[in-house]
Amino acid sequence: MLRFAPSPTGDMHIGNLRVAIFNYIVSKQLKEDLIIRIEDTDTERNIEGKDKEILEILNLFSIEYKSLFYQSANLKYHQKMALQLMTQKKAFACFCSDDKLDELRQKAESEKKPFRYDDFCENLSDEAVLNTNAPFTVRIKRPEQNIKFTDLLKGSFDYAPFDVDSFIILRQDKTPTYNYACAVDDMLMDISVVIRGEDHVSNTPKQIHIRNSLGYEKEIKYVHLPIILNAQTGKKMSKRDDASSVKWLIEQGFLPSAIANYLVLMGNKTPTEIFTLEEAIEWFKIENVSKSAAKFDIDKLRFINRKHIEMLDEMRLSKILGFADADIGKLGKIFLEEASTTKEIKEKIEPIFAPKTSCEGFEEEFSKLKECLQKAPFFEDYEELKKYVMEQTGLKGKNLFKPLRYILTGVDNGPNISDIYPLIKNYLGEIIK
Numbered sequence: 001m002l003r004f005a006p007s008p009t010g011d012m013h014i015g016n017l018r019v020a021i022f023n024y025i026v027s028k029q030l031k032e033d034l035i036i037r038i039e040d041t042d043t044e045r046n047i048e049g050k051d052k053e054i055l056e057i058l059n060l061f062s063i064e065y066k067s068l069f070y071q072s073a074n075l076k077y078h079q080k081m082a083l084q085l086m087t088q089k090k091a092f093a094c095f096c097s098d099d100k101l102d103e104l105r106q107k108a109e110s111e112k113k114p115f116r117y118d119d120f121c122e123n124l125s126d127e128a129v130l131n132t133n134a135p136f137t138v139r140i141k142r143p144e145q146n147i148k149f150t151d152l153l154k155g156s157f158d159y160a161p162f163d164v165d166s167f168i169i170l171r172q173d174k175t176p177t178y179n180y181a182c183a184v185d186d187m188l189m190d191i192s193v194v195i196r197g198e199d200h201v202s203n204t205p206k207q208i209h210i211r212n213s214l215g216y217e218k219e220i221k222y223v224h225l226p227i228i229l230n231a232q233t234g235k236k237m238s239k240r241d242d243a244s245s246v247k248w249l250i251e252q253g254f255l256p257s258a259i260a261n262y263l264v265l266m267g268n269k270t271p272t273e274i275f276t277l278e279e280a281i282e283w284f285k286i287e288n289v290s291k292s293a294a295k296f297d298i299d300k301l302r303f304i305n306r307k308h309i310e311m312l313d314e315m316r317l318s319k320i321l322g323f324a325d326a327d328i329g330k331l332g333k334i335f336l337e338e339a340s341t342t343k344e345i346k347e348k349i350e351p352i353f354a355p356k357t358s359c360e361g362f363e364e365e366f367s368k369l370k371e372c373l374q375k376a377p378f379f380e381d382y383e384e385l386k387k388y389v390m391e392q393t394g395l396k397g398k399n400l401f402k403p404l405r406y407i408l409t410g411v412d413n414g415p416n417i418s419d420i421y422p423l424i425k426n427y428l429g430e431i432i433k
Contacts (some may be wrong), residue, residue, distance in 0.1 A: 001191050002027040004058075004065070005037040005182070008050035011245045012057050014237065014296065015197055015228050018263040021277065022225065022289075023195050024063045025264075028281045032192060033066035040072050041181050057246055061256045062277065069189070071181050078176040078184055081214055082138050082169055090213045091169060093129050093136040094121040117166045138170035140180075140213060147205035147212075152223045153291055154198075159205035167206060179203050183210035191220055195286070198224040223286055226267065231297035243298050253343030254301060258308040262301045267294030274307045302340035309336060309345075321346055331423040334415050351410025352424060352431060362403040368393050369403050373432045382421035407432055 004020045006012065027034035036058065038051045051070075058065070085091035094117075101117075108115040122141060124132075147159045169180035176184070186194065186207070201224050208220075228237045228244075237244040249259055260277050264270065267290035271283055309317065314329025320342050321332055328349070335348040359366040372392045379385040389404065390396060405417055408424070408431060424431060 001066075001189050002030070002032055002034045002193050002195070003037050003186070003189065003191050004034065004063075005039050005071075005185075005196075006054050007039045007042065007045070008054065009042070009045040009047060010050065010239065011247050012054055013239070013244045014246060014249075014259075014263060015225075015244075017057070017061070017246050017259070018228070018266075019196055019225060020058060020063055021061070021260055021263055022223075022286065024065075025277065025281050025284050026193060026195060026286060029284070030193070034064070035067045035069060035189060036065045037069045037071055037185060037189070039178070039181070040070055041075075041175055042178070043072075043175075053247070057250075060250065061260055069185075071185060074181070074185055074188065075175065077188060078181055079170070079174060081184055082176075082180070085140060085169075085213055086138065089141075091138050091140045092122050092124070092166075093132075094139045094168070095124075095132055095134045095136045096121060097134075116162060119166055122166065135172045137168045137172055138174075139166045140169050140210060142166045143209050143212070147208050149204060149208060149222060151201070152221060152287055153226075153289060154201075154224060157201070157205070164205050164209055169210065179206045180210055183207035184214075186220060187211050187214065187216045187218075190218075193221045193223065195223045195225065198226055200224060225289065226291060226293045228266070229293045229295050231295040231300075234295075236293075237296055243296065243301075249301075251343070253341030253345070254305050255308045255312075255342070258301065258305040261308065262304050265304070266296065267292065274304065274311075306336055306340045309333065309340075309342065317342075321349060325426075327423040327426070331420065334419055334423070337415070348414070352408070352420075353427070354410050356407060356410055356432075359403040359406040362399065362406075365393075365395055365399050366403040366407065368395065369400075369407055370432055373407065373428070378425070378428075380425070382418045382425075385421070 002023045004023045006016055006020075023034055036055070038054070040046050040051065055068070082091060086093070104118060105115045117139065121139070142161045143164050144161065146161070147164055148157065150156050167179065168177050170176055182203070183206070204222055204224075229235060230237050230241055239245075242248045246259070250256070257276060261275055264275075264277070264280050264284065265273065269288040270280075310333060312329070314326040314333070315324070316329070317332050318325050318327075318329035321328055331349065332342075332345045335345050339345045339348055369389065372389055376385070376388060376392075379388065386404075390400060393400070402412070406412065408417060409420060414420075
């Protein structure tokens with residue numbers, strides 16, 4: 001199995017989506033199932049409805065998965081295995097208060113040392129533990145040997161026992177901490193490859209240590225993807241960057257196919273620049289992804305989005321634009337010279353169908369033209385319509401073309417009316433009413 005394991009604590013950002021896409025591609029290549037695991041054990045940070053939003057986005061990007069799990073459903077296993085570790089003296093009850101731990105943290109800070117637990121409670125006798133009524137956490141004993149692993153992108157890592165520490169695996173309310181729940185679930189679900197962001201690198205030795213302590217011998221392969229930087233600022237993409245939110249990108253009119261294309265292309269060697277996810281499955285190699293941070297450039301995404309809109313079936317594009325007419329899809333593509341998202345195309349088409357009461361500077365001509373067009377017979381060809389209007393109104397030059405363009409398009413400039421007219425001629429009644 002492979003797994004995508006998001007937390008329902010906020011909007012899905014592009015880094016999450018990139019992880020989901022890479023997991024999907026590799027699962028298809030390995031012919032292994034992909035599962036979705038909603039990591040919801042941090043109840044205080046969970047936001048209601050975010051899990052559904054995550055699943056809707058995965059569906060929007062056609063990321064198929066075998067099963068859906070909620071981490072909280074495995075609580076009995078998390079507790080049972082913690083008890084097993086305590087029985088085997090591989091974990092221990094820790095009664096240290098938050099105040100005591102803060103004191104140790106401040107001491108380490110003043111000595112300019114990394115904070116590590118001092119193992120005070122590890123040496124308590126069974127009798128002392130039994131006679132203590134205070135609330136306690138459960139800590140796993142630090143490993144006796146170094147924890148080593150190889151990342152398929154970043155190479156070898158070697159963590160000393162001091163780096164891993166005697167960390168908490170069950171909180172005082174006996175819910176699991178992130179690393180513990182993650183390690184146990186990867187074990188229970190027979191995960192073979194973990195693809196995630198590089199901010200998890202320091203979690204990996206802890207998770208390996210948990211599985212080692214539980215006697216799990218299967219080696220899990222790891223890939224930690226570099227962070228994504230804002231190309232304009234050179235800084236890590238943060239929640240304050242609108243473009244970091246997948247939801248925002250969709251709302252702005254970026255197509256899922258284009259976003260997926262860009263997230264695979266970014267910091268990667270690909271045989272072509274424009275492609276679909278299905279095509280990427282044929283040639284994608286996870287080891288070709290750059291070890292350096294990837295730069296997210298919204299202008300590059302705009303270019304790719306324009307290409308994907310060009311490739312869209314006209315009827316499908318028209319439905320995205322709120323119609324069901326291939327002609328409106330063709331009209332949308334005409335505006336691609338000025339627009340690069342479906343939202344921008346909609347903004348170009350809306351004035352065509354918006355009410356028009358007058359045309360500044362050409363008020364009289366506007367009224368005359370509107371009256372003429374309302375009475376005009378249907379013309380297949382724009383030249384025939386133009387000839388009819390000129391004959392009926394006697395208007396010519398800018399006195400004809402300025403108000404005529406405004407009546408037909410709602411704007412003063414843009415693509416040639418001769419290109420637009422064949423695609424809107426069936427809507428003339430609605431346009432000039």
